[in-house]
Amino acid sequence: MLSVPIVWTLARKILLHDRIKFSVAAAGVSISVMLVLVQIGLFLGFMQNASNLIDHATADVWVTGEGSENFDFSAPIDDRSFYKVASTPGVAHAERMLLAFGQFRLADGGTQGVQVVGLEPGGRLLRPWHVVDGDPRRIHEPGGIVVDVSEAAKLKVDKVGERREIFGARAEVVALTKGIRSFTTSPFVWADLDSARAYALYPADRFNYVMVEAAPGVDREALARRLSELPGLDAYTGPTMSARARDYWSSRTGVGAGFFTTAALGVIVGLVVVGQILYNGTLEHLKEYGTLKAMGARNSAILRVIVYQALISAVVGMVLGGGLALASKAAMAGANLNVLLTQNLVITTAVLTAVMCCLASLLSVIKVLRLDPASVFKG
Amino acid sequence: MNQPAPIATLSGVTKIYGSGETQVNALEDADLSVYPGEILLIEGPSGSGKTTLISILGLLLRPTRGDVFVRGERVTALPQRALPPIRAGTFGFIFQGFNLFPALTAEENVAIAIKMKDPRARNANAEARRLLASVGLENRMHHKPGDLSGGQKQRVAIARALGGNPPMIIGDEPTAALDTKTALGVMALLRELATVQGRAVVVVTHDPRLAKFADRVARVEDGRVVAVEKIEHPQAA
Numbered sequence: 001m002l003s004v005p006i007v008w009t010l011a012r013k014i015l016l017h018d019r020i021k022f023s024v025a026a027a028g029v030s031i032s033v034m035l036v037l038v039q040i041g042l043f044l045g046f047m048q049n050a051s052n053l054i055d056h057a058t059a060d061v062w063v064t065g066e067g068s069e070n071f072d073f074s075a076p077i078d079d080r081s082f083y084k085v086a087s088t089p090g091v092a093h094a095e096r097m098l099l100a101f102g103q104f105r106l107a108d109g110g111t112q113g114v115q116v117v118g119l120e121p122g123g124r125l126l127r128p129w130h131v132v133d134g135d136p137r138r139i140h141e142p143g144g145i146v147v148d149v150s151e152a153a154k155l156k157v158d159k160v161g162e163r164r165e166i167f168g169a170r171a172e173v174v175a176l177t178k179g180i181r182s183f184t185t186s187p188f189v190w191a192d193l194d195s196a197r198a199y200a201l202y203p204a205d206r207f208n209y210v211m212v213e214a215a216p217g218v219d220r221e222a223l224a225r226r227l228s229e230l231p232g233l234d235a236y237t238g239p240t241m242s243a244r245a246r247d248y249w250s251s252r253t254g255v256g257a258g259f260f261t262t263a264a265l266g267v268i269v270g271l272v273v274v275g276q277i278l279y280n281g282t283l284e285h286l287k288e289y290g291t292l293k294a295m296g297a298r299n300s301a302i303l304r305v306i307v308y309q310a311l312i313s314a315v316v317g318m319v320l321g322g323g324l325a326l327a328s329k330a331a332m333a334g335a336n337l338n339v340l341l342t343q344n345l346v347i348t349t350a351v352l353t354a355v356m357c358c359l360a361s362l363l364s365v366i367k368v369l370r371l372d373p374a375s376v377f378k379g
Numbered sequence: 380m381n382q383p384a385p386i387a388t389l390s391g392v393t394k395i396y397g398s399g400e401t402q403v404n405a406l407e408d409a410d411l412s413v414y415p416g417e418i419l420l421i422e423g424p425s426g427s428g429k430t431t432l433i434s435i436l437g438l439l440l441r442p443t444r445g446d447v448f449v450r451g452e453r454v455t456a457l458p459q460r461a462l463p464p465i466r467a468g469t470f471g472f473i474f475q476g477f478n479l480f481p482a483l484t485a486e487e488n489v490a491i492a493i494k495m496k497d498p499r500a501r502n503a504n505a506e507a508r509r510l511l512a513s514v515g516l517e518n519r520m521h522h523k524p525g526d527l528s529g530g531q532k533q534r535v536a537i538a539r540a541l542g543g544n545p546p547m548i549i550g551d552e553p554t555a556a557l558d559t560k561t562a563l564g565v566m567a568l569l570r571e572l573a574t575v576q577g578r579a580v581v582v583v584t585h586d587p588r589l590a591k592f593a594d595r596v597a598r599v600e601d602g603r604v605v606a607v608e609k610i611e612h613p614q615a616a
Contacts, residue, residue: 009491010483013480013483014482014483017481017482287478288478288479291474292491292492294437294466294470295466295470295472295496295539295540295543296463296465296466296468296496297492297495297496298463302495372439373439373466374434374440376439376472377430377439377474377551
């Protein structure tokens with residue numbers, strides 16, 4: 001077997017000999033990598049937003065109105081349902097929660113749609129997190145609200161103590177969080193359950209979720225099934241509820257298809273560009289490869305040169321494309337867009353890029369496999 | 380004086396391309412042996428079958444009929460996959476167009492070929508430098524082909540062909556792209572390989588001036604080896 005340094009040297013020198021062509025290949029792979037990372041990262045960021053309330057809650061089971069498909073637009077339920085849930089065997093603790101839309105009156109007189117999150121006084125299953133200023137416990141004071149600093153541009157609120165109205169009801173900012181965004185792009189406004197009802201124009205005994213803490217030793221799936229048997233209610237474990245929230249937006253609205261189509265286009269761009277460059281390079285060096293074959297070099301040795309060239313393109317493209325994706329992430333953060341570059345995404349994209357580049361080298365590989373060593377004497 | 384055993388022999392070799400009305404008999408019933416220490420020129424007009432002859436001789440093509448022997452072994456009986464190692468161990472090739480990797484230095488071009496031919500070869504770079512020095516390129520080892528003259532490129536190609544120490548060199552018009560002085564220099568080098576190192580050298584050429592370097596000249600016409608003429612070596616005279 002030909003040693004790695006020899007093949008590496010040959011592959012690298014042939015590939016880098018024409019810097020312009022290599023730059024085009026590297027640019028193609030880089031753009032491909034960036035498109036994949038940014039598109040999937042944006043998608044993951046949106047999906048994280050779609051389920052972040054659920055993911056940050058410690059509830060074992062979520063109960064909602066029967067037939068509710070979308071976490072952000074759930075059907076209302078009433079206090080009788082809450083008491084039935086709370087008294088179901090296996091339920092150790094239950095809290096009501098309201099998630100509904102309201103109209104936030106801006107300082108300049110305009111309005112901004114918001115998603116009001118109403119929490120029970122003394123509740124412990126869900127609280128605002130990443131608090132950067134103020135005291136979030138004060139939301140249980142009449143009119144106390146918590147908003148996110150990243151939504152300051154929309155709400156025109158950037159400090160504790162500012163007073164506004166939501167659907168005519170008084171609200172005072174008592175704390176600020178950082179980085180808690182909704183999928184719907186309407187800013188979250190955290191409030192006490194009673195205040196939230198006023199902000200969302202909900203009747204006094206209505207809300208739309210019961211967060212449940214299971215008693216020790218109780219199977220959560222079984223508890224969810226038991227709670228789903230209550231009239232007019234559906235219940236899901238926390239992970240299931242989180243997946244449903246994300247799946248609704250990704251698969252039921254075409255959002256996922258849009259992001260993945262663009263990512264797939266990125267892969268196709270990379271395939272075509274790298275394939276073209278490698279194939280042209282192989283054609284240009286066909287006589288040399290043929291000479292080596294004529295002299296007794298095995299196909300495997302030459303194929304390794306081509307595959308190494310593909311992998312070099314992949315590594316350079318991954319590094320440059322990763323850098324571009326990080327730059328895009330920073331730029332998009334300024335526009336309140338969360339590009340979530342997870343370790344899994346980066347590793348998967350790296351593997352995908354390597355596979356893409358190797359696939360792109362297939363034409364070259366076929367050309368070399370079919371190369372007749374006697375062709376070296378032709379012209 | 381005993382004739383040494385031939386390195387390669389064609390025995391009744393015929394090569395037919397195509398079939399029916401498009402059939403072409405590129406080579407017919409060719410008999411030819413190549414011996415160590417000799418330069419054998421292959422002459423003939425274009426399309427006469429010279430390239431087919433050296434392709435079969437160098438195990439790059441299989442004959443339609445007839446046998447090829449390499450160092451006494453009937454290689455036409457062997458499967459295709461057995462041929463590359465025999466080629467690597469027996470033949471070095473040089474070409475009219477040099478066929479060097481433009482991205483590699485002279486040393487790298489030769490070293491890569493040595494490694495490609497024999498992955499177990501150690502000190503390929505040292506061997507490449509030795510071979511380049513043997514063809515008078517000790518001062519051009521780190522130059523790329525683009526920085527070398529035609530004659531120097533062909534010398535690199537010759538050094539590459541010598542990688543792995545093959546007993547036989549096959550050249551396809553190796554002087555055609557060179558000026559007269561350089562061409563004669565390259566032929567003198569090949570002559571030296573034959574005389575001093577005992578290698579067999581087979582050269583396809585259209586150039587009658589090269590005959591003075593040859594021990595024998597085989598004339599190919601219409602796919603047939605019509606004559607093999609022995610030439611008195613100038614130094615032997």
